[in-house]
Amino acid sequence: MQLFYNPNISENDTTINFDKDESRHIIKVLRKSVDDILHITNGNGWLFTAKLITAEQKHCIAAIVDKKHHAPRNYKLHLAVAPTKMNDRFEWFLEKATEIGIETITPILCDHSERKFIKSERFEKILQSAMKQSLQFYLPELKPLTTFKDFISQEFIGQKFIAHCEETDRKSLKSQIKPHTDITILIGPEGDFSENEIITAIASGFIPVTLGETRLRTETAAIAACHSVVFSNE
Numbered sequence: 001m002q003l004f005y006n007p008n009i010s011e012n013d014t015t016i017n018f019d020k021d022e023s024r025h026i027i028k029v030l031r032k033s034v035d036d037i038l039h040i041t042n043g044n045g046w047l048f049t050a051k052l053i054t055a056e057q058k059h060c061i062a063a064i065v066d067k068k069h070h071a072p073r074n075y076k077l078h079l080a081v082a083p084t085k086m087n088d089r090f091e092w093f094l095e096k097a098t099e100i101g102i103e104t105i106t107p108i109l110c111d112h113s114e115r116k117f118i119k120s121e122r123f124e125k126i127l128q129s130a131m132k133q134s135l136q137f138y139l140p141e142l143k144p145l146t147t148f149k150d151f152i153s154q155e156f157i158g159q160k161f162i163a164h165c166e167e168t169d170r171k172s173l174k175s176q177i178k179p180h181t182d183i184t185i186l187i188g189p190e191g192d193f194s195e196n197e198i199i200t201a202i203a204s205g206f207i208p209v210t211l212g213e214t215r216l217r218t219e220t221a222a223i224a225a226c227h228s229v230v231f232s233n234e
Contacts (some may be wrong), residue, residue, distance in 0.1 A: 003040070007044075015050075023057055079097065079226060081218065082084065088121055110194070112190070114190065172209065173211055
């Protein structure tokens with residue numbers, strides 16, 4: 001199934017208009033024509049089945065013939081991850097986390113962070129592409145770049161963890177996960193969290209955890225944490 005994404009569709013709509021780029025893709029690449037069926041999601045759980053009624057390279061229109069709402073998972077995963085020095089590594093994380101399953105991603109600035117900015121628009125496109133490729137109907141929310149201090153000062157529902165590499169008292173993340181419970185996990189930069197950040201997070205109720213016996217790159221640690229949560233809820 002080829003899945004399209006249009007955030008502006010609601011369950012009350014009867015037709016869908018595709019922009020110039022999508023229309024060209026439908027006609028030139030997918031070689032669709034009038035009466036062919038398309039599948040579209042709005043990223044909020046809805047899957048629309050639509051039939052092409054206008055098939056032109058610059059403007060395609062489809063009539064909605066069926067719609068179905070997919071219920072969200074009974075837990076929410078929020079990863080706060082420091083952007084990596086190499087931008088492509090963070091983009092890889094965004095893609096794979098979306099494929100595995102995640103609700104919210106917050107890039108965070110830490111004491112040891114080397115990358116101080118992100119390309120939000122590009123990141124959003126990666127999330128959209130990964131959602132469509134993996135045939136999911138919920139688009140992960142990408143939060144603005146936030147400082148570590150501002151992030152942990154927020155109120156969170158459910159469990160809170162900080163994964164770090166310091167040789168202190170840490171528990172295995174897998175052993176601490178409670179199924180069907182919202183979870184927030186902090187993943188630090190290449191240089192790990194600073195000692196002060198770890199102390200501050202623990203004082204704010206975050207449980208220190210380890211993701212295994214080996215030292216993982218930031219993006220690998222984030223994916224390992226993501227998979228552990230999803231696997232524990234299957």
